[in-house]
Amino acid sequence: MGAMVRFPAIRLYNHVVPVLVGAAAAAAATCGFVAVAPNRLVSGRPVALWLAADPRLSTAIALLGALLLATVFAAPRRALHFAAVAIAGMLLLLILAAAGQAASSLAALAPPLARISLGAAFWVLIGAAGLAVIDGLQRARAGILAQLATAAIIATGFAAMAEAGLFDALSLAREYHTRQAGFAGALTRHIVLVAAAIIPAMLIGFPLGVAAVRRPHRQGPLFAVLNLLQTVPSIALFGLLIAPLSGLATAVPSLAQLGIGGIGMAPAIIALVLYALLPVVRSTVAGISGVDRAIVDAARGMGMTRYQRFWHVELPLAAPVLLAGLRIVTVQAIGLAVVAALIGAGGLGSFVFEGLGQYAADLVLLGALPAIGLALAADFLLQSATVLLHRRTAT
């Protein structure tokens, strides 16, 4: 303590932010912020941030980055962490604005077929800013409401800039505009696919898990089958379902009228359900067998019936673990549903595969970015629910 008073040495209170700022600075110095290509199919020529964007914007980004870096030398306080969140959030929006502005100024000079896509430096910068926001929120021990508010402010800023047409010159936005009619449908289809997989997976997996807890000797064979299912590559599983389902649809025409066939939604949902079963059953078993035996014994000793013990004691106490399992299943299903587009199930994956086929990276991103966003949103919502539940049952 005395040494610190005599030599007020520089001290780092946060090791994450310097790494993020360093990575962002290095990327901005060495990689292209945007890339300019003469048309949609060839890869572009990278243009650095300070050459592409308005000098006022790139200066503001550099200054805010320096300010963010400066916060790590100050003694940590809650207000300081929230200030860091605000700076990082502003950086995030400024980087987006710079990308849009750079694209429109470059597009004005380029031929009409030219494409301006996002470069490596953009992704590193935006990633670093996003992580800095999360880091600040965690250090501030921000509650769910503060986290939601932060996400909402950033999303609103993004939406306002998009509405104002700031991003219109970016190739990603152009891809979006050409696909606008199909985009909402694909997004909805994706969510429907995921919901149609998770609900049956819960309805099947939850009773299976409960049965496995009641009769532990059944757990071995059950998990062997579920593990085996999980190891089948997703593309193979989608493919393997084509033959039996088309056979079924031919044999029972009424099923075909319901839309069940070798390709489309039906095999996709079946495969997603099969993949979701293992995490659902596992978390059910872990959650229920993790309930303190003494508590269940007390419940029995008080005269609760088996049914009452389950609904009033075991299930509520297992709920945080069950929700954690649901979280894994949902995020996993959102990702796997992208692959389901291969067998004609639709969803965001259809953009990804179309983009892959045309060698159009922006079209791939148009499918991939919303899928990532969906996964993050689902993860955040379910995590919040877990935290709220846990707060009540904390021991």
Next chain:
Amino acid sequence: MIDLDHVSKRYDGRAVVDDLSLTVPDGAFCVLLGPSGCGKSTTLRMINRLVPFDSGIIHIGGEDVRGVSPETLRRRIGYAIQSIGLFPHWSVEDNIATVPRLLNWARNRIRDRVTELLELLRLDPENYRHKYPHQLSGGEQQRVGVARALAADPELLLMDEPFGAVDPITRDALQSEIARIHAATKKTIVFVTHDIEEALRLATVIAILEKGGLAQWGTPLEIVDQPASGFVRDFVGGESGGLKLLGLRRIAERMRPGETATGEPLSAEASLRDALAAMTERHTDRVPVADASGRLIGIITLADLVR
């Protein structure tokens, strides 16, 4: 009255409780005492059928415990275990109300009963009613556990090492509490422990179990004074068996009426152990004795203790 008649329980062919017969009279505080693995906890759990017994018969108040469903039986019997048995997701009020709710008591009646029980256990109702178990100390949790067991006013209370997980000072307070409640309510209590001091302090009658059978049955004084076997002597006595005996006898039994001595008088109701402690402390071999009103009635000497 609880009547166990030739009751046995086997696990994998090994008898945990072996042809055990004993009768607990109404209003008794019966402690099942013995080393771990002697079958005391199994015996307790057979009474409310948490453990099904293989042979024999158990009657409570003349009624065969197998004559009703296990749930009906258990709702009539209070049950308390170590503090971890509280439901962590329920408030103190909800925990205490468990059995009354199972019995469909009216809301107001439950509320009043919870208030009454919290007061009985010396927990301020308004302060504690809405707390959760994790907000309570170990001793408070255990009080709630006892209140929960008493909630539906059962005639019989089964307690399985209820004070096993609390510190010595809290345990001492809880023992006074349960002794007071027993004296006030006259409920029959069957209490499992491996702690001899706890048994001697609380019991009106002790059953010492050895390998699933009854090694000795008697009052605390009988157990310490006339151990039925080497096992009982070793288990109960240890090296300080004599001191335990002094602890169970009152000064009134050995005092010399009419004589006088100097110093602060001891109560005639205090134990001979208290007298020995006072003499050692004061470096004297005789102390005066007073009755409940403080009137000097005689003395007790060192020689009287070993008579």
